Amino acid sequence: MNNIAGNLILIGLMGAGKTTLGKQLANKLKRIFYDSDQVICERTGVSIPTIFELEGEAGFRTRETAVISELTQQKDVVIATGGGAILQIENRLNLQQNGHVIYLHAQPEVLLNRIRHDKNRPLLQVSDPLAKLQELYSLRDPIYRATAHTVLDVNSPYSFHSLNRLIRLIRQHSKQIPQL
Numbered sequence: 006m007n008n009i010a011g012n013l014i015l016i017g018l019m020g021a022g023k024t025t026l027g028k029q030l031a032n033k034l035k036r037i038f039y040d041s042d043q044v045i046c047e048r049t050g051v052s053i054p055t056i057f058e059l060e061g062e063a064g065f066r067t068r069e070t071a072v073i074s075e076l077t078q079q080k081d082v083v084i085a086t087g088g089g090a091i092l093q094i095e096n097r098l099n100l101q102q103n104g105h106v107i108y109l110h111a112q113p114e115v116l117l118n119r120i121r122h123d124k125n126r127p128l129l130q131v132s133d134p135l136a137k138l139q140e141l142y143s144l145r146d147p148i149y150r151a152t153a154h155t156v157l158d159v160n161s162p163y164s165f166h167s168l169n170r171l172i173r174l175i176r177q178h179s180k181q182i183p184q185l
């Protein structure tokens with residue numbers, strides 16, 4: 006694994022496992038791990054739902070863009086992004102140009118099963134969270150695919166297998182693109 010250079014960046018919908026798998030990947034590769042959501046919470050001292058409440062989604066997105074811009078200037082780190090980070094063109098370009106971007110893909114039904122009891126995702130605090138996830142999937146799946154260099158299917162509950170598959174994919178990609 007040591008022949009892989011460059012940042013490794015995870016994108017995908019809420020519950021795809023960007024934070025979970027990102028930490029495992031960083032651990033395995035002995036790299037520093039950053040999670041843009043966590044950095045925003047550390048800096049503001051409040052939770053994501055509180056930021057949405059006080060500043061709206063627009064305020065959160067402004068903070069997210071600033072953090073993504075900063076994190077993508079790091080070298081050889083693993084970055085888990087927030088699910089909506091790809092909505093801004095500025096973020097998409099920053100991510101694409103400063104690392105190997107991996108889209109963790111899973112179906113809305115699978116995602117909801119993982120996160121249905123977690124109240125920390127303001128966009129899903131609605132009467133029909135599955136419909137919301139389906140709407141986000143329709144809107145964002147094409148954007149995730151267009152932004153990513155690699156797509157990894159993570160519908161499987163065995164995240165350990167996902168980690169091994171992720172590492173294989175990164176290896177293949179870094180052989181094709183030697184500067185990575």
Ligand SMILES: Nc1ncnc2c1ncn2[C@@H]1O[C@H](COP(=O)(O)OP(=O)(O)OP(=O)(O)O)[C@@H](O)[C@H]1O
Binds near residue numbers: 021159162
């Ligand atoms: N492959 C998997 N199989 C089963 N459960 C998983 C898998 N990946 C993640 N999970 C679980 O799903 C939940 C959400 O995962 P995680 O927080 O990593 O998602 P995320 O992509 O970072 O979401 P967000 O965009 O909201 O930050 C966690 O409880 C995690 O343990």
Ligand SMILES: O=C(O)C1=C[C@@H](O)[C@@H](O)[C@H](O)C1
Binds near residue numbers: 042053086087125
């Ligand atoms: O998908 C989204 O838009 C979000 C995902 C989370 O990671 C957080 O960034 C926030 O809850 C918004």
Ligand SMILES: [Mg+2]
Binds near residue numbers: 024025040042085086
């Ligand atoms: Mg996360």
